[in-house]
Amino acid sequence: MNKQPKYRQVADALRREIDSGVYPPGSRLPSEAELSGRFDASRNTVRSGLNMLVSEGLISSSQGLGYEVRKHEVFELNASRFENLTFPQNGDAYSTDVTNAGRHPTQTFRVEVTPATKYVAERLKVERESTAVLRFCHRFVDEVPWSTQATYYPDWLVKEAPRLAEPGDIAEGTTRYLAGIGVEQIGYFDEIAARMPTPDEARLLDIGAGVPVLLWTRTGYSADKVIRCTITTFRGDLNRMNYEIGTLSARQEDDPQ
Template identity: 35%
Template sequence: MSVKRAGQMPVWQQIAGELRQAISDGTMPPGARLPTESELTERFQVARNTARQALTALVAEGLIIAARPRGYFVRDRRPINYRPQQEFMPQPRYLETDRFIAQHSAEGREARQTIEVSIVDPPEMVKDRLRLEAGELTVVRKRVRYLDGEPFNTNDSYFPLDLVQGTEIMRPDDIARGANEVLAENDYRQVRALDEFYVRMPTPEETRRLALAPGTPVAYHVVTGFTSEGRPVRTVLNVLPGDRHVIAFERTRPAQADS
């Protein structure tokens, strides 16, 4: 193929477009090795830097990975279904295993997570959602969840310190029955949750924790859980890389809507 050097689209974008199409239509399936910079240079009769720009763009889009010195390969994109409505469903009763690990291990994937627990003065957005007074502290459980060795998302859960002091939530371990059940056992059962979604570029800290490629957007999912009395008892900040998740909601048509 020859490129249009007098066109409005830069040559490197034309090359990236042809490679992107080959990935999209399955001509180059997951794991396939892309042409090298030298091969692209010869094929399109362009400078090596132009070929490199095309490949770099596809890396930034998350379509390919650079595995030097072996070359560039089509990324095996296996996004997971992220279902917020599953949160209040019964927790799987696996010893030392939470829902994320149980679900994806059952699918044959290597699932694990790291957990850090600390007592902190929370961010303002958490203070507002938990209706905390000045000086009130929270316990935060910071988790990074991995699938097949790749960090897939972060899950940072904040709880008012006075609600969870002395409970399992204070320990950096998996809670088999879930933190929500621990709250319920202490008379703070959540009966509803407010979900907020924002789509944006990641912060430097999020990029570090999730090993994000340049240009990868994230969905920022903020969940606040309330008791039947309307008290907010938990705020969770989830960061979901856009190339690793499909956000799926299930909705039921109310009976009165048919009348």
């Protein structure tokens, strides 16, 4: 007889019903008052149970509207193709991928000079607090905030490639621009982590409780130096990263889709 607390029983019961399809994605749950009656619990207790499900990312709530079962449409990011070494396409990949999926991409962009954080300095192999150029992108899909991308370039590189510090877009892509002046990216190092968003990230990506962010750090290097560090934050509930490694084989061809 291991008695669970009542608010947990509420959460478990509702979670089971959501999983089994009683409340399909997009549907509304009964109101707190109704659940309060059904489970013979106070409104506070029911709210505790609902809060668990919110923290798990299973449901979301809005004032005046009620609780809704979250939909999970996942967007695939092909990380190993994203920035092909021989045909660098940089940020363009985002626009093309999104457009191909029949969605509408928009983004805001800004450039600034900023001291490198500890995390960035370690990766760029420069002194902490030494300045770096930050090219920052805030991306949307169908007007929904999707990701933020911050690319840092070390000071010494900006001296060789001054256009990096200019506020405008670089039409041919930064990788190609750098290759043009003799700085060729020959490899990169990816780090992927997950955590709950900071309040800033939650605001920029418009995510509520229960949704983690996927952190993708790509450090690109030339034959002898680190030339950039890109930190991308994605909504964890809307994105999945893919890596294709090894011989491209029948796996692709016999895919019926």
